[in-house]
Amino acid sequence: MATTRADGLPFLPGNSFHDPTKTRYHVSNTLKFKNGYAQQHSPVVGLGGDMLTANQLSESDLDELANKMPTLTYGQAKQSPPETFVPAHLAFDKKVLKFYGYFKETVHESPQEFYRVRPVEVFYYLEDDSISVVEPHVENSGMPQGKLIKRQRLPKDDQGNHWHWKDLNVGINAVFYGKSFRITNCDKFTMNFMESEGLVLNEPETAPKDPYTDSRKQPLRSYTTRSDFDKLKKYLELDRKVLRFYCVWDDRDSMFGEMRPYVLHYFLVDDTIEIREVQKPNDGHDPFPVLLRRQRLPKNRSDIHSSFPMIVMELTDHEVKEWFNPQDFAIGKTLFIYGRRVLIYDCDDFTKNYYRQVFGQTSFEPIPVSGLASELPKMKLPPYNGFGSLEDSLQNCLSLVPQPPKKDFIKMLENDHKILRYEAMMESERPDERNRRFIISYRLSDDMVSIFEPPQRNSGIIGGKFLEATRISKPNSSVENPDFYGPSDFAIGATIQVFKHRFTITNCDEYVLKVLEQNSDQYPLSTINSIRAAHQKTQ
Template sequence: MALPFLPGNSFVDPTQRRFHRSQSLGYKNGYALPARPEVGIGGVPLEVNQLSLEELEELNNKRPTLTYGQAKQAPPEDFIPAHVAFDKKVLKFDGYFKQTVHESPNEYFRIRPVIIYYYLEDDSISVIEPHVENSGMPQGKLIKRQPLPKNDQGDHWHWKDLNLDINVTFYGKTFHITNCDRWTAEFMASEGIELQPPVGQPTDPYTDSRKETAALEAFTTPSTFDKLKQFLNMDRKVLRFYCVWDDRDSMFGEKRPYIIQYYLVDDTVEVREVHEPNDGRDPFPVFLRRQKLPKNRYNVESSFPAVVMELSDHEIKNWYGPADFGIGKSVLIYNRPFLIFDCDEFTKSYLNAKYDVRNFTPVEVSGPASRVPKMDLPPYNGFGSLEDSLQSCLSLVPQPPKKDFIKMLENDHKILRFEAVMDSVKPEDKGRRFIISYRLADDMITIYEPPVRNSGIVSGKFKERTRMTKPGSTPENPQFYGPQDMYIGAIVISFGHRFIITDADDYVLRYLEARPGDFPGCERTIESIRQKRMTNPSQRKVPVKGAPLKIKRTPGDTQRLIQEVRMQLQRDNYLNFGTLTEAFLQYDRDRSGRIDARELKNICHKQNLPLDDDIMEALIAQCDVNSDGMIDFSEFVKFLS
């Protein structure tokens, strides 16, 4: 009989050098298939998985006879090894064992719970004791995973031998099984084993005694006041009273406002100062730090060492409470009278609910305002701008006036231009044209006179960039010219010179229409420019440098120039017919084969033919056969041919 594989019964072959195991799984056509091992560890033949000589002889000599045909062999069943079929399948049983205690007079035994794991893969068993805090005993794995012997005949414990409410003995220690998990119960039922009802696990008397000893005892507080309850209920709840301290009777005294804050969480009081801009005082916000406030600080025993010790409830019996504060009451805080004249809404609701206070009428404490001397600004001396002169009066070291950088960035290079003529009694100044430029970035105005040949007047910059004040403005309240003051027909006066606005750029009209709210009162300027455009459409465009000039024609010049234009277009049509056709189709967006006169002019400009207006009108008249203002492509080609 073979010895069981237990410690002391195993022998090592010193001549063996190979210890590899044969594969029991394989792949065929991408699918995992079980493979039956033919040899054991190190190539040792497996007698268990091989047929004996008698069985092989019987299979060779057996000839089954059937009435109909040859017998069909049954398909062999797939061999699945145990470590594959029962991989990660474990039976779990709960149990306990009793441990006798000999050294302690207070206990006789202890109940130690355990968990028994049965591994179906190789029929091994492990016993684990759960960890108990502060038990004082080594716990964890009591028996490591291994096949456990059942008797002296070499039998091992099997899952068929396990059940509930039974005793099992592992290495001389008896364990009582009380319960199992759900999967274990289902597995045992599937194998035809009926489990007994689970039983309860007895409690450890020593553990119960420790729990009773460690349990907190409930005590009744003799005092009715609970500081912890006050902290939980009154945390972050503060009564706020507004008061004044009138110290005008003393030298250099004054009436100053304060805020008294009463913290309900610990009945402490804090006094804070109320600072105003330029009040001339150091910014110390706390006048009295947070502390319990006694009603009479000096009513203590003369033997009390106040230099080294603080006051406590033993020395002072009366402390300030919420009922001592109210509107109209005067609170004496360290010999300083504070008159409470108002409080916040939370304080009013708390006093009403707690002390049934209903009158919360504020007390009037403000007296007549003290007269503040007003600084008289000197008159404008005329040097520099008005803002620069004002800065020299506001500080000893003049600072540059502040600029609106946002406005400068948004309106950079944005200029409104107006045309004006000088209104003067001198005959040589009549009819002089000027351009008034208004810079939107800094509201400054520049006056420029365009050059006129043989006028006898030096043209150029008439007035440097500056802000122009209106007539009648004072240095205290200056009024400057703006776009709302430069409507058509308006008179602008600059240093004694009168200018009459006659026209404006199209950009002025578009800008003011898009932003009517930036310049209040600019509706008059917008309407005057519109009326100017309606009454005189020819003046919509201001003459610019490089614009077509009006030339006096002699009889026959127009026909000669048209013939030259036709010859140039014919030459372009012959040399570069695709470009001319492409230009025609570019303006014929609706693909109707017709374009208007304005688009024909653009085609001529595209072919580098800068024509005058009279030449263009004559050219259109020859191309427009139907006189409907539209030119067909066929008419245009016919004109070229």
């Protein structure tokens, strides 16, 4: 039903009329101010102050609107489409966290430094949680640099866990494969990412200074060239002027050493030294006239810095601290030239005049030098070390090329194939070894003893050769002069100790008694009687 106005006309198109008497056309305010702040306000009147009836709802209308369900009128609302799935390798592609840090490397070979501080950069790749550690390249550092740990997932502990970006922070020690890296700072992207994930980063730190790098930043050496006496003036004034000293090399402390005469030349033009040998006819020395070629001679060649690579580089003026000069030479003074003890005993007239004019010396009394070779020391044999036989060790001391020890061929020819056999049993605290039986063979040709164990059934011990043929020394005998066992010691009932094994002689064959009776003057009577009594019992 159409709404009617106050004049009774329906409110339809064509029935609205303009009031010619109306003069107010102002717009009502939709905002109001409260405590200085603008607040939204619904107007009550319209243009010109006319009352608005369309927006005034009654209580019944409000209740109807409150109980009205939009879904019954407009239907079920459409659900928004789900968000598109983005994989991690696409979402975090080319997103890398960068941390700055360092690690300390201990130095054992150099006396100048104890450790080095080596800076590193730790990259964390968010797409696959992998980590790489790279050391920035430093020019002329002398150390291999670059990628220390290639990109991979790094294990954190023994339980199979790996390092995650949540475990990284500034001011912590990260241990990768047993090496501790100190993280000091990170870049801006890493800081923003950590803050967006709710992680608070620690305050950045400064890496300690590397003492070796600081030492390399020292200023270079500066040298001042003397201008009052340059090389050209020195060459013009001192060319062909040579100081000549007569000296001897005292080598009497070594074997066949003697006093060998030499001439020492000191060239003033370039401060070089030459030492030449004084040759005599039929002196027995090889013709090597020059002991030291012309060169500058350092006072102590070993007094240089320990880090100087002497194996590949020669000494220069920067390494040698002191060189020999004319002030170091005087009659009666002993010089040590490359380990040789050289005594100056005289000099020529030009050298004497030079020292009078320059140094003011007046005494040039020569020193008499003469002497024979030192007495040859007597050779002392070293103690026996226990390796090999005593005779073989002695031959190594008697000649440079060892010769085999000499044998008694007469004894070998007379006693060839003469072997004395004895039956023995082992003395032992173990019951299973007391029943073991052995055959001891003694060779008269070279006094060597061999032991054989006959196999016994059901004994549990494999028989066979027990001892190779060797000479057996008696216990408590000296190592240098050992006392070996002989036929006189193999009496019936006697105990023989062979390398901590004790054997008791129980019997022997008849050939032993025959040999001992034929040479009764060489063997004790008690041994012969014990063997004779044992054979009489067996008969």
